[in-house]
Amino acid sequence: MKKSILFFIVPVFLSLVMTHNIYANVYASQLKVSNPDGSPFDGSFTDGTGIQLSYILNDSTSSVIIKIKDATDNSVIAEIDAGSLARGSHAIMWDGSGTASGKVYVYEVTATQNNYSNTEWIMFFDSGPVAIFSRGLDVVTNMSNPLFGLMYAPNNGGPLGKGITIFNPDGSQHDPFLVAPAVTSGGTINWGTSSDAMVSGVFDDLGRFYVSSVQLGEIRRLNLDYTITTIIDSLTSPLGLFIQGIGTDRTIYYCTGNKVLRAKIGDDDTFTGTPEEIGVFDLIIPRCVALDDEGNLYVSFRTNAIDLNSLGAGLFKFPLSGSLPVNNASSVWGIDEPESHRIANLEFDYGQDRNSNTDDILYYATRADGGNNDDGIWRVDDINSSFAVPLKIITELELYGGDDNINARSGLALDAAGNLILFENANEHIFFISPPGEGSENSFTTVCPDSIKTSGATSLDGEISGTSSSFKLNQNYPNPFNPSTTISFQLTEPMVVSLSVYNLLGEEVSVLMNNELKSAGYHSVVFHADQLSSGVYIYTLKVGDNIFMNKMSLLR
Numbered sequence: 001m002k003k004s005i006l007f008f009i010v011p012v013f014l015s016l017v018m019t020h021n022i023y024a025n026v027y028a029s030q031l032k033v034s035n036p037d038g039s040p041f042d043g044s045f046t047d048g049t050g051i052q053l054s055y056i057l058n059d060s061t062s063s064v065i066i067k068i069k070d071a072t073d074n075s076v077i078a079e080i081d082a083g084s085l086a087r088g089s090h091a092i093m094w095d096g097s098g099t100a101s102g103k104v105y106v107y108e109v110t111a112t113q114n115n116y117s118n119t120e121w122i123m124f125f126d127s128g129p130v131a132i133f134s135r136g137l138d139v140v141t142n143m144s145n146p147l148f149g150l151m152y153a154p155n156n157g158g159p160l161g162k163g164i165t166i167f168n169p170d171g172s173q174h175d176p177f178l179v180a181p182a183v184t185s186g187g188t189i190n191w192g193t194s195s196d197a198m199v200s201g202v203f204d205d206l207g208r209f210y211v212s213s214v215q216l217g218e219i220r221r222l223n224l225d226y227t228i229t230t231i232i233d234s235l236t237s238p239l240g241l242f243i244q245g246i247g248t249d250r251t252i253y254y255c256t257g258n259k260v261l262r263a264k265i266g267d268d269d270t271f272t273g274t275p276e277e278i279g280v281f282d283l284i285i286p287r288c289v290a291l292d293d294e295g296n297l298y299v300s301f302r303t304n305a306i307d308l309n310s311l312g313a314g315l316f317k318f319p320l321s322g323s324l325p326v327n328n329a330s331s332v333w334g335i336d337e338p339e340s341h342r343i344a345n346l347e348f349d350y351g352q353d354r355n356s357n358t359d360d361i362l363y364y365a366t367r368a369d370g371g372n373n374d375d376g377i378w379r380v381d382d383i384n385s386s387f388a389v390p391l392k393i394i395t396e397l398e399l400y401g402g403d404d405n406i407n408a409r410s411g412l413a414l415d416a417a418g419n420l421i422l423f424e425n426a427n428e429h430i431f432f433i434s435p436p437g438e439g440s441e442n443s444f445t446t447v448c449p450d451s452i453k454t455s456g457a458t459s460l461d462g463e464i465s466g467t468s469s470s471f472k473l474n475q476n477y478p479n480p481f482n483p484s485t486t487i488s489f490q491l492t493e494p495m496v497v498s499l500s501v502y503n504l505l506g507e508e509v510s511v512l513m514n515n516e517l518k519s520a521g522y523h524s525v526v527f528h529a530d531q532l533s534s535g536v537y538i539y540t541l542k543v544g545d546n547i548f549m550n551k552m553s554l555l556r
Contacts, residue, residue: 024111024417024418024437024442024443024444025113025115025116025122025124025417025418025434025435025437025442026058026059026061026111026112026113026417026444027058027111027149027169027416027417027446028055028056028057028058028064028109028111028444028446029055029056029148029149029150029169029446030055030056030149030150030168030169031054031055031107031109031148031446031447031448031449031450032052032055032448032450033051033052033053033448033450033452034051034052034054035049035052036049036051036052036093038052041452041453043453043455044454044455045096045454050093050094050095050096051093051094051096052093052094053091053094053107053448054089054090054092055089055090055091055109055446056088056089056149056168056169057085057086057088057090057111057170058087058149058169058170058415058417058419058432059087059113059124059170059432059434060084060085060113061084061085061111062084062112062114062441063081063082063083063084063111064081064082064083064084064109064112065079065080065081065082065109065110065112066079066080066082066107066108066109066110067079067080067107067108067110068094068098068106068107068452069105069107069108069506070103070104071103071104071105071106071451071506071549072104072547072549073506074502074506074507074508077099077105078094078098080092080094087170088170089168089172096454099452099454100454101454101455102455103454104451104452104454105451105453105454106448106451106452106504107447107448107452108445108446108447108448109446109448110443110445111443111444111446112441113441113442114440115436115437115439115440115442117437118436118437118438118439121393121433121434121435121436122434123394123399123431123432124432124433124434125171125431126399126429126430126431127429127430127431128429129427129428129429130428130429130430131158131159131160131428132153132155132158132160132425132428132430133156133157133158133160133162133195133425133428134154134155134156134165134423134425135153135154135155135196135198135199135308135409135425136154136198136199136200136201136211136345136411137151137153137345137411137412137421137423138151138152138202138203138209139151139152139413139415139416139421140152140207141414141415141416142205142207142534142535143446143447143449143504143535144536144553145207145449146449148416148446149169149416150166150168151166151167151168151169151413151415151421152165152167152201152203152209152222153165153167153411153423154198154200154201154211155178156191156194156195156196156197157184157185160178161178161182161184161185162181162182162184162185162191162197163178163179163182163185163187163189164179164201164209164211164226165177165178165179166178166179169415171430171432176226179226180222180226180227180228191213191215191216192214192215192216193215194214196308196409197213197216198214198220199211199212199214199239199240199308199409200212200239200240200288201241202241203243204250205243205245205246205250205480205555206224208221208222208224209221209222210222210231210241211241212238212239212240213238214237214239217234217235217237218230218231218233218235218238219232219233219235219238219241219252219254229270230270231252231265231269231271232252232254232263232265232271232275235254236256236257236305237256237257237305237306238255238256239254239255239285239286239288239305240255240286240287240289240299240346241253241254241255241289242254242289242290242291244291246480246482246555247266247267248267249266250264250267251263251264251265252265252271253278253297255285255286255287255299257285257305258280258282258284258285258286258305259279259281259286260277260279260286260289260297260299261275261276261277261278262276262278263276276324277324277325278297278320278325279297279299279318279324279325279327280325280327281301281328282327282328283328284301284302284303284314284328285301285302285303285304285310285313286299286301287299287300287301287302287343288343288344288345288346288364290347290348291348292348292350292357292362292383293351293353293354293355293356293357293360295320295321296317296318296319296320296332296357296383297317297320297326298315298316298317298318298362298383299315299316300312300314300315300340300346300364301313301314301315301316308408308409309342309408309409310342311337311342312340312341312342312343312366313337314335314336315334315335315340315343315346315364315380315390316331317331317332317333317334317383318331318332319332332386333385333387333388335380335388335390339390340364340378340390341367341368341369341374341375342367342408343364343365343366344365344366344367344406344407344408344409344411344412345364345365345410345411345412345413346363346364347364347412347413347414347420348361348362348363349363349414349418354534354556357383357384358384360383361380361381361383362379362383363377363378363379363414363420364377364379364380364412365377365410365411365412365422365424366378367405367406367408367426368405370403370405373396373397373403374395375396375405375406376392376393376394376396376398376399376406377393377394377412377420377422377433378390378392378393379391379393393433394433399424399429399431400427404426407426409425410423410425411423411425416444417444418434418435419432419433419434420432420435421433445505447505449536471490471491471492471495471497471541471546471548472489472490472548473487473489473539473541473548473549473550474487474550475550475552476488476527476539476550479552479553480553480554480555481529481552481553481554481555482529482554482555482556483528483529483530483554484527484528485526485527485552486525486526486527487499487512487526487527487539487552488522488524489524489541489548490521490522491518491521491523492520493520494517494518494519494520495517495518495543495544496515496516496518496543496544497515497516497518497541497542497543498513498514498515498516498541498542499511499512499525499539499541499542500512500539500542501537501538501539502537502539503532503538504537504538509537512527512539513525529554532554533554533556534554534555534556535553535554536552536553536554537551537553537554538550538551538552539552
């Protein structure tokens with residue numbers, strides 16, 4: 001396979017038209033812990049080989065600070081100033097100074113850079129032509145997931161092959177790059193023969209990737225081991241997808257024919273129930289679908305279910321709280337085709353409050369054809385207005401310097417730092433676009449999902465050497481949870497205990513018990529996380545000089 005060359009460009013300034021949710025721009029991801037040769041860390045610093053801490057930066061930085069912390073008390077045992085670094089992969093060696101045997105440590109990377117602008121959107125990365133034939137895109141934004149930062153896109157052929165392509169957060173090709181390849185690309189998967197054989201692409205809460213197999217009439221899931229599972233079959237040209245919920249509440253929304261349906265797939269590998277029709281439309285075809293934080297449905301339409309380049313038929317918002325299915329006349333508002341053109345993707349920025357849509361912002365990429373410079377990325381800030389107004393934030397002029405149309409099949413997604421990622425496959429470029437910043441700098445702290453455990457270390461799975469006969473900390477239930485869960489433990493004799501909850505930065509977020517005398521037997525307490533964001537948390541039980549730790553996941 002020919003290696004793609006990435007071009008670094010002078011940032012292009014784009015117009016800011018309204019307020020937005022403030023994020024960082026630069027961030028580190030793909031944090032790894034290993035021996036110097038790349039093998040899993042053996043837990044020992046006494047052999048003098050040290051440990052390798054690696055990560056990828058999505059943009060250049062003014063500074064990178066790496067901290068290693070004691071997982072039990074959040075104390076910093078080592079701080080490394082890596083200086084200013086370029087976009088790309090980096091690694092440092094650390095000799096383990098300050099560590100002790102039988103301990104657990106966490107490592108974090110704080111990336112900082114000067115803001116490009118406080119008022120403008122900035123296109124800060126252009127890959128140049130990289131031969132993408134993608135028809136969708138999503139980015140892993142859950143920091144506790146080892147896939148954090150990776151970008152997945154269904155690719156429909158060309159030099160990169162047919163299958164699911166994986167890109168690193170700096171725009172380079174991940175290893176592995178092409179997974180679940182088609183037979184024509186040296187694999188075993190039948191994706192069909194069309195150049196539009198698969199579209200869309202969304203992650204669920206576990207990091208599994210769903211795509212619409214248009215030609216074969218199926219919704220398929222790429223599993224974590226890169227195998228393929230057919231979730232729903234016997235569909236008519238399935239197109240846009242959206243995933244909501246976790247565990248048994250996991251629900252997939254999808255466009256097929258002239259309908260939008262939802263299927264509560266839960267934890268099943270194959271949906272065997274009856275999907276619910278939530279939208280049935282006349283003369284127009286649902287192409288993309290998304291939901292806001294209050295469960296309202298947003299659908300972009302085309303005129304043809306087979307031709308992904310067919311004419312647009314508008315963008316509409318529908319309430320799902322009333323009678324279903326909704327229809328052409330049910331919309332709260334609509335943006336007609338002369339303004340919305342041919343929409344390729346819908347992407348929500350859900351803001352900080354996941355219980356309200358007041359801070360939700362809808363983005364979409366569109367094609368407007370030659371002689372019309374509306375090709376680009378748009379946003380709708382006023383989704384709760386009766387007359388929503390689309391606002392242009394970038395066009396083909398800023399991206400290409402001329403009338404080089406944005407493809408009607410382009411992929412659009414938001415990364416964890418709030419940057420817009422555009423896979424534009426008319427000219428086959430990948431673009432990163434940053435929102436305006438606040439103040440002079442932006443920074444983002446990433447915590448490695450894997451801990452550093454020295455030989456004999458306390459495990460995070462509820463086992464501790466030499467103390468299990470005195471007390472036991474159970475796994476919380478339910479797990480994952482939202483918004484509350486029960487934490488329980490057992491004592492064989494009366495003891496003074498403390499029970500606290502920490503985030504992955506080592507910050508204490510809740511004290512459930514503080515030096516309380518507890519009798520022998522079973523004890524439990526309900527932990528309420530109403531004010532916390534989704535992520536992995538660590539709860540610790542201290543009994544005398546001994547500490548138990550377990551992980552739990554809050555998924556909203």
